[in-house]
Amino acid sequence: MSVATVSRALRGLPNVAESTRSRVLEVATRLRYEPDPAAARLAAGRTHTVIVVVPHLASWYFSTVIAGAEAVCNESGYEFLVVGVGNIAECDRLLDEQYRIERRTDGVVLVNIVATDAQAQSLRERGVALSTVGTRAAGCPSVFIDDVEVGRLAAETLAGLGHRRIGLISGLGEDPLNFDVPKRRLAGFTIGLREFGLSLDATLVVGGNFGIDGGAEAMAHLLDLGEPPTAVFAMSDEMAFGALMEMSRRGLRPGVDVSVLGVDDHEVARVLSLTTIRQHVASQGAAAARSLIAVMASTPVSLEPVISPIELVIRATTGPPA
Amino acid sequence: MSVATVSRALRGLPNVAESTRSRVLEVATRLRYEPDPAAARLAAGRTHTVIVVVPHLASWYFSTVIAGAEAVCNESGYEFLVVGVGNIAECDRLLDEQYRIERRTDGVVLVNIVATDAQAQSLRERGVALSTVGTRAAGCPSVFIDDVEVGRLAAETLAGLGHRRIGLISGLGEDPLNFDVPKRRLAGFTIGLREFGLSLDATLVVGGNFGIDGGAEAMAHLLDLGEPPTAVFAMSDEMAFGALMEMSRRGLRPGVDVSVLGVDDHEVARVLSLTTIRQHVASQGAAAARSLIAVMASTPVSLEPVISPIELVIRATTGPPA
DNA sequence: ATGAAAGCGCTAACAT
DNA sequence: ATGTTAGCGCTTTCAT
Numbered sequence: 222m223s224v225a226t227v228s229r230a231l232r233g234l235p236n237v238a239e240s241t242r243s244r245v246l247e248v249a250t251r252l253r254y255e256p257d258p259a260a261a262r263l264a265a266g267r268t269h270t271v272i273v274v275v276p277h278l279a280s281w282y283f284s285t286v287i288a289g290a291e292a293v294c295n296e297s298g299y300e301f302l303v304v305g306v307g308n309i310a311e312c313d314r315l316l317d318e319q320y321r322i323e324r325r326t327d328g329v330v331l332v333n334i335v336a337t338d339a340q341a342q343s344l345r346e347r348g349v350a351l352s353t354v355g356t357r358a359a360g361c362p363s364v365f366i367d368d369v370e371v372g373r374l375a376a377e378t379l380a381g382l383g384h385r386r387i388g389l390i391s392g393l394g395e396d397p398l399n400f401d402v403p404k405r406r407l408a409g410f411t412i413g414l415r416e417f418g419l420s421l422d423a424t425l426v427v428g429g430n431f432g433i434d435g436g437a438e439a440m441a442h443l444l445d446l447g448e449p450p451t452a453v454f455a456m457s458d459e460m461a462f463g464a465l466m467e468m469s470r471r472g473l474r475p476g477v478d479v480s481v482l483g484v485d486d487h488e489v490a491r492v493l494s495l496t497t498i499r500q501h502v503a504s505q506g507a508a509a510a511r512s513l514i515a516v517m518a519s520t521p522v523s524l525e526p527v528i529s530p531i532e533l534v535i536r537a538t539t540g541p542p543a
Numbered sequence: 544m545s546v547a548t549v550s551r552a553l554r555g556l557p558n559v560a561e562s563t564r565s566r567v568l569e570v571a572t573r574l575r576y577e578p579d580p581a582a583a584r585l586a587a588g589r590t591h592t593v594i595v596v597v598p599h600l601a602s603w604y605f606s607t608v609i610a611g612a613e614a615v616c617n618e619s620g621y622e623f624l625v626v627g628v629g630n631i632a633e634c635d636r637l638l639d640e641q642y643r644i645e646r647r648t649d650g651v652v653l654v655n656i657v658a659t660d661a662q663a664q665s666l667r668e669r670g671v672a673l674s675t676v677g678t679r680a681a682g683c684p685s686v687f688i689d690d691v692e693v694g695r696l697a698a699e700t701l702a703g704l705g706h707r708r709i710g711l712i713s714g715l716g717e718d719p720l721n722f723d724v725p726k727r728r729l730a731g732f733t734i735g736l737r738e739f740g741l742s743l744d745a746t747l748v749v750g751g752n753f754g755i756d757g758g759a760e761a762m763a764h765l766l767d768l769g770e771p772p773t774a775v776f777a778m779s780d781e782m783a784f785g786a787l788m789e790m791s792r793r794g795l796r797p798g799v800d801v802s803v804l805g806v807d808d809h810e811v812a813r814v815l816s817l818t819t820i821r822q823h824v825a826s827q828g829a830a831a832a833r834s835l836i837a838v839m840a841s842t843p844v845s846l847e848p849v850i851s852p853i854e855l856v857i858r859a860t861t862g863p864p865a
Numbered sequence: 866a867t868g869a870a871a872g873c874g875c876t877a878a879c880a881t
Numbered sequence: 882a883t884g885t886t887a888g889c890g891c892t893t894t895c896a897t
Contacts, residue, residue, distance in 0.1 A: 222867080222868090223867065223868045223869075224868090224869095224890090224891080224892090225867075225868065225869080225870095225892080225893080226866080226867055226868075228891070228892060228893090229866095229867090229892095232892090236866060236867085237866070237867085238866060238867090241866080241867085253640070253642045254642075255642055255643055255646075256890080256891065257585070257646045257889085257890055257891065258646060258647055258891095259581045259582075259584040259585040259590065259646065259889085259890080259891090260581075260585050260873090260889070260890035260891035260892085261890080261891055261892075262581040262873090262891090263579070263581040263582050263585050263872095263873045263874065263875085263889085263890080263891070263892090264872080264873055264890075264891045264892040264893075265873085265891080265892055265893085266873075266892090268581065277610075278606065278609055278610035278613055279603075279606050279607045279609075279610035279825065281601075281603070281606075283606075284600065284601050284603075284605075284606030284609075285601045287600055287601075287606070287625070288599075288600035288601035288627065291600055291625060291626075291627055292627070295626065295627070300624055300647065301624060301625055301626070302622055302623060302624055302625075303609070303613060303623055303624075303625050304613075304617065304623070305610065305613055305614065305617070318575070320575045320576075320577055321577055324577075324579050324580060324581065325580055325622070433810055433811070433813075433814060462811060462814045463814070465814060466813065466814040469816070488755055489755070489784060489811045489814075491755075491788065492755060492784045492785070492787060492788045492811075492815065493814065493815070494791070503601065544883080544884090545883065545884045545885075546874090546875080546876090546884090546885095547876080547877080547883075547884065547885075547886095548882080548883055548884075550875070550876065550877090551876095551882095551883090554876095558882060558883080559882070559883085560882060560883085563882080563883085578874080578875065579873085579874055579875065580875095581873085581874080581875090582873070582874035582875035582876085582889090583874080583875055583876075584875090584889090585873090585874080585875070585876090585888095585889045585890065585891085586874075586875045586876040586877080586888080586889055587875080587876050587877080587889085588876090588889075
C-alpha cells in the first residue's frame with residue numbers, strides 16, 4: 222500500500238475503499254502512528270494551529286476567554302497558541318508584521334484588540350482566518366456584548382435607585398489598548414443618565430485601567446471629591462473590587478453609604494456580594510473559536526456579529542442613596 | 544550567496560564572516576524574510592515550541608503561572624502552546640500517548656501535574672525536555688513551594704492565636720488531579736498542630752476542590768458541626784473566598800467569630816482582607832520556563848528543586864478565638 | 866481506488 | 882568562511 226493511500230485514509234478523504242481505510246486505521250492505532258505535524262504543514266501549507274491574542278494573560282476576563290477557546294480548539298484538534306501583547310506597540314507589531322505569523326497559524330482570535338481594516342484585510346489576503354471577541358474587525362466573525370447597553374443599563378440601575386451623583390470608573394487609563402469598550406460603555410452610560418434627566422458630570426469620570434489597583438485609586442479620587450458620588454459604576458468587576466477595597470479602608474458600607482455596580486460577574490463577585498452586569502465570557506471565547514474553525518474550514522459563516530447576552534445581577538452593593 | 548550561509552547567518556551560528564552576516568541581516572529585514580518554522584522543524588527536528596499543561600485554565604493560580612511562563616517563552620522566541628487537561632484521564636492520556644506530542648514540542652511544563660518516573664523518563668528519551676511547577680518529576684528541574692511548611696505555618700499561625708479547634712478545607716475532592724499538594728500541606732498542618740500539643744481532628748477536615756463553591760460547601764459543613772471550629776485553614780485562597788462567602792451568608796464575622804486563613808495571596812485576597820500565605824505564582828511559571836529553555840538548549844541546569852519562598856500575610860480574617 | 870513522484874523550505878553534513 | 886546537496890515526512894498532482 223502506498224503512502225498516498227495511507228495519507229488519504231487517515232485524513233478521511235474520499236476515494237478510499239472502506240476496507241482499505243479500516244485496515245489503515247487499525248494498523249495506525251496499533252503502531253501508534255501519527256503524522257508529523259511539521260511535515261504535514263510544510264507539504265499542505267496548513268498549520269492546524271490557532272493563535273489567541275490577549276492584552277493580559279493573567280486577568281480573569283482574558284484567562285476565561287482563553288479557557289473557552291482552548292476547549293473548543295483542543296476538541297477540534299487544533300493546536301492552541303497563546304500570545305500576550307502587553308501594550309499597544311507589541312500589538313501593532315504583531316498585526317503589522319504579519320509575515321511573522323502567517324506561516325505559524327491558520328487563524329487568529331483577537332480578544333479585545335482593535336485591528337484596523339487594513340490589518341484585518343491583509344491577514345485575510347495572507348490566508349490567515351480571523352475572529353474577534355469584544356471588538357469587531359472588518360470581514361470576520363465576531364462576538365461581543367452590547368457595550369452601549371451595558372452602560373445604559375448601569376445608569377438606569379443606579380439612577381433608578383434614586384442616585385443623582387453617579388461616579389464612573391472607566392477603563393480609560395494610560396493603556397490605550399482596547400479603548401473601544403470603555404468608549405461604548407461611556408456612551409451608553411450617558412444615554413442612560415439622560416433617560417433620568419441627568420447628564421454626565423465629567424468630574425465624576427475617572428480612569429481605572431481595568432485592574433483592582435486602578436479601581437481603588439479611582440474610587441479614592443471620587444471619594445475625596447468635595448461632593449462625592451453616592452453611587453459608582455465600575456466598568457469591570459475587578460475595578461469594582463478595587464473600589465470596594467477602598468471603601469472598606471475608609472469604613473464605608475457598600476450599598477448603604479455608596480453603591481457600587483460592576484460588569485462581568487467575575488467568579489469572586491458573589492463572594493463580595495457585588496451587584497454586576499453579567500456577561501458570559503467563556504462562551505464568547507468558545508464561540509469565537511468555533512467561528513474561526515468554521516472560517517478555516519471554508520464553511521460558510523455568518524459575519525453578523527454575535528451579540529452575547531448580558532443580565533443584571535442584583536446583589537448587595539447597590540441600594541438607594543443614604 | 545548560498546542558502547546555507549544565509550541560514551547560518553540568520554541563526555547566529557559561527558563560521559560566518561561579520562560582513563556577510565550583517566549583509567544578510569540587512570536584506571532579510573528589508574525583504575521581511577523569516578524562515579518557515581515548519582520547514583525548519585522538519586529539517587532540524589526541533590520545534591521551538593513549549594507546551595504548558597495545566598489542569599484548569601481559568602483559575603487564578605494556573606492563569607498566573609501561564610502568564611509567567613508565556614512572558615519568558617515569548618521573549619526567548621519559543622512558541623507557547625497551552626493544553627488544559629480537565630481530569631486525570633486526559634492527563635494520563637497526554638503523558639502516556641507521548642507519540643502524540645513528541646513531534647509537536649521540544650519541552651513540556653507540567654503545572655501541578657504528577658508524572659510518574661516512567662512517564663518523565665520516557666519523555667526524556669524521546670527528546671522532550673521537562674520542567675515542573677508545583678510538583679516534582681524525576682530528573683528534571685522543578686520549582687515549587689515548601690508545602691509542608693505551608694501547612695505547618697498555617698497551623699502555627701492559627702494555633703498561635705489560641706485556636707484549638709481548627710478546621711481544614713483541603714483540596715482533596717473528587718478530582719484526584721494534583722493530589723500531591725493537599726497531601727503535603729496536610730502533613731505539615733499536622734506537624735504544626737503537634738507543636739502546640741494538638742492533633743488533627745479528622746472530623747474537621749473537609750475536601751474543597753480548590754474552587755469557591757467547594758470552599759463554601761466545605762465551610763457550610765464545618766459550621767454545621769455540633770462543635771464547629773473557631774478557625775479554618777483553607778488550602779487555597781479561592782476556597783477561602785468560598786468559606787468567607789458562606790460565613791457572610793450566615794452573618795458570621797471573619798477574624799472574630801471564625802478565623803480564616805488561605806494560601807496564595809490571590810489578587811482579590813487583599814480586597815477581602817484575607818490573611819493568607821503568599822506564594823509568588825507568576826515567578827514560578829517564569830522560573831519553570833527558564834529552566835525548560837535551558838534544558839532544551841543543553842545548558843547545564845541544576846536539577847535541585849527551586850523552593851519558591853512563601854510568606855505569611857496577616858490581614859483581617861484571623862484573630863484570637865471569640 | 867490506488868500508486869508514483871515531485872516538491873514544500875529549510876538544516877546539516879560534507880566538500881571546498 | 883562559504884557552497885553543494887541530500888534529505889526531513891508529509892501532501893498532492895498526475896497517471897493508472
